[in-house]
Amino acid sequence: MNYRHAYHAGGFGDVVKHAVLAMIVEALKRKDKPFYVLDTHAGIGRYDLGGEQAEKTGEWRHGILKVIEAPEPPAALAPYFDLLRVMNGGLKGSAQDALRAYPGSPRLVRALLRPQDRLALVELHPGDHATLAAEFRRDVQVQVHALDGYVALKSFLPPPERRGLVLIDPPFEATDEFERLTRALAQAHRRWATGVLMAWHPIKHKSEIERFHAAVVATGIGRVLALVFPVQPMDDAERLNGCGIVMVNPPWPLADELPPVLHFLHRNLRRAGKSTWRLDWLAGEDA
Numbered sequence: 001m002n003y004r005h006a007y008h009a010g011g012f013g014d015v016v017k018h019a020v021l022a023m024i025v026e027a028l029k030r031k032d033k034p035f036y037v038l039d040t041h042a043g044i045g046r047y048d049l050g051g052e053q054a055e056k057t058g059e060w061r062h063g064i065l066k067v068i069e070a071p072e073p074p075a076a077l078a079p080y081f082d083l084l085r086v087m088n089g090g091l092k093g094s095a096q097d098a099l100r101a102y103p104g105s106p107r108l109v110r111a112l113l114r115p116q117d118r119l120a121l122v123e124l125h126p127g128d129h130a131t132l133a134a135e136f137r138r139d140v141q142v143q144v145h146a147l148d149g150y151v152a153l154k155s156f157l158p159p160p161e162r163r164g165l166v167l168i169d170p171p172f173e174a175t176d177e178f179e180r181l182t183r184a185l186a187q188a189h190r191r192w193a194t195g196v197l198m199a200w201h202p203i204k205h206k207s208e209i210e211r212f213h214a215a216v217v218a219t220g221i222g223r224v225l226a227l228v229f230p231v232q233p234m235d236d237a238e239r240l241n242g243c244g245i246v247m248v249n250p251p252w253p254l255a256d257e258l259p260p261v262l263h264f265l266h267r268n269l270r271r272a273g274k275s276t277w278r279l280d281w282l283a284g285e286d287a
């Protein structure tokens with residue numbers, strides 16, 4: 001387990017993931033009934049963008065820094081951007097200097113929960129688990145587990161609330177991570193057919209994503225929405241060209257709310273060369 005998310009915190013992949021994650025949680029809040037969120041690969045919860053690891057790659061400068069001050073952000077991004085302001089003393093002055101704290105998925109989801117909702121966090125790396133557990137010590141709405149995230153799907157689903165979301169955000173160190181992810185989606189859906197599932201993945205070459213999508217369709221899951229978000233042409237398989245998200249049972253009105261958000265994010269995150277985002281139903285709706 002060499003992957004440390006601190007090197008990538010606030011990069012374009014995090015921005016796209018966290019924008020969509022916040023929108024899903026906000027959509028779940030349209031009903032009063034409690035919901036449950038399971039984050040199977042949680043990381044450490046919050047990141048220091050001024051720290052050695054984040055500074056070494058500078059990924060956040062091509063990610064969150066590009067969007068936080070961009071003109072005309074869609075209203076759907078307000079919960080995510082508001083949290084960044086709160087965590088950074090109101091972001092006064094230039095974001096370049098003021099932006100230091102960045103919320104990982106645990107901090108972001110926690111900030112959006114209502115008193116009746118619960119969050120379970122799973123992190124396998126011992127050091128990262130200890131940091132995460134300290135971050136949420138004494139928080140009665142959050143449970144932190146040192147466990148394999150894929151095992152957690154079996155242990156914790158379905159939750160008693162019967163409403164909610166699973167975020168699956170693995171490090172993609174293993175060469176068979178796409179296959180494991182496909183099996184995990186199928187398994188989680190079998191255990192909890194009405195749960196919302198959100199799986200993030202990197203994009204190198206287009207063909208890899210086509211294979212992954214075909215495998216997800218072959219699972220027979222009924223409602224699947226897929227986002228493909230390249231920031232540069234997807235032709236060089238040796239580099240990270242973008243990211244994608246597969247969503248099972250996306251809550252209303254996410255599919256309608258996403259296009260203006262994706263348009264805004266892409267306008268501000270894209271790099272040289274031609275790239276276009278896509279949002280398609282792989283199964284269900286108009287697939």
Ligand SMILES: C[S@@+](CC[C@H](N)C(=O)[O-])C[C@H]1O[C@@H](n2cnc3c(N)ncnc32)[C@H](O)[C@@H]1O
Binds near residue numbers: 045147
């Ligand atoms: C991409 S990072 C997670 C980032 C986090 N979800 C966020 O958005 O802030 C992946 C995390 O999974 C952890 N990890 C790796 N293998 C795991 C496993 N089998 N089960 C649970 N966590 C794992 C890594 O230590 C790393 O912290």
